[in-house]
Amino acid sequence: MTRTVSSVMTADPVTVSTRTPFKDIARLLTGNAISAVGVLDKTGALVGVVSEADLLPHLWDDPKPRWRDRRLARKATASLAEDLMTSPAVTIDAEDSLAAAAAKFAHTGVRRLFVLRHGKVAGVLARRDLVGVFTRGDADLEREIVDGVLREQLNLGPDRVRVEVRAGVVTVVGRVERRSDIDPVTRAIRELSGVVEVRNRLDYVWNDVA
Template identity: 85%
Template structure:
């Protein structure tokens, strides 16, 4: 199981609640990022300021009657405390990429701040997850074969064919109950698009 920490961008840039608007804008543009975390004195993540949070300052008329009150507040905000969006959608560094993908789909956010022991450890973007699928087939095939060996199946029993991230497993195992663990183990590897299990078995031990 590939954890979020393996593909995240580590050491995220953060600011304090008192950081001025201009300093935040300079941090975003100077570092080529789209958001910064806001941390309190203990280092806990209390909010996030993104490019979208700064844009209301360009409104010609920020009055609440014309705009959403929350956004209207951002249009006149001068520090991170008033600019930030809170609470932040986060994920734990040890969570799997599958958990991250599900959270992206459920929340619709562009990025997840990654926590380790409750403190910011990194940032995970949707692009980071997509990049997982760009792994070369040769590299991925080596990892799949290693995983097969860990399950105590040699190439004389189980063979692997891999193309464009699609893993086809063929061969013959002792018991029918041995088949599903092979699929689960391979599907956990980052870069695997699909597992096509073509394994046969000697005897059926599944009721």
């Protein structure tokens, strides 16, 4: 039911070796209209990332100004990926949830996450990929809630619970048997991609919550 990182990532991202020259990296970035490449070691493991920001120090007038970060100053004279890269790379697993990805973006402040599957690079996830899930149509989202969540997952038919979706805001009305049945409805719907907000207005017959 819950969409994972693998469902929205860009598969097979552009990567380079640790010995790839500066100009080759610049050509890859501009030629593919991307902002970063992953750097792989001889075993195929991701050891870092070279982004546009890592190349820009080469344009400094003074390659080693005292007031600038020493790490960036070294990049100003670097010619190979192993010296240009930012390491370690910020990664996420392909089967992690979109919520986990959003949290990692917020915590790290990076623009993209390289996606790993079984320790190997499987894709790359940009912030815009997560934003894109909110463009999902209301009718499609409502069908998944009614058929997938309420009927199949929670065994709640339209005679007990009804749903309306407008601009990604899900309103749930009806009556369930027990008060403890209400929160699981909210949690299950909130996990779906494209949900902006859940307004749970369910009533209950028996109060089984202390």
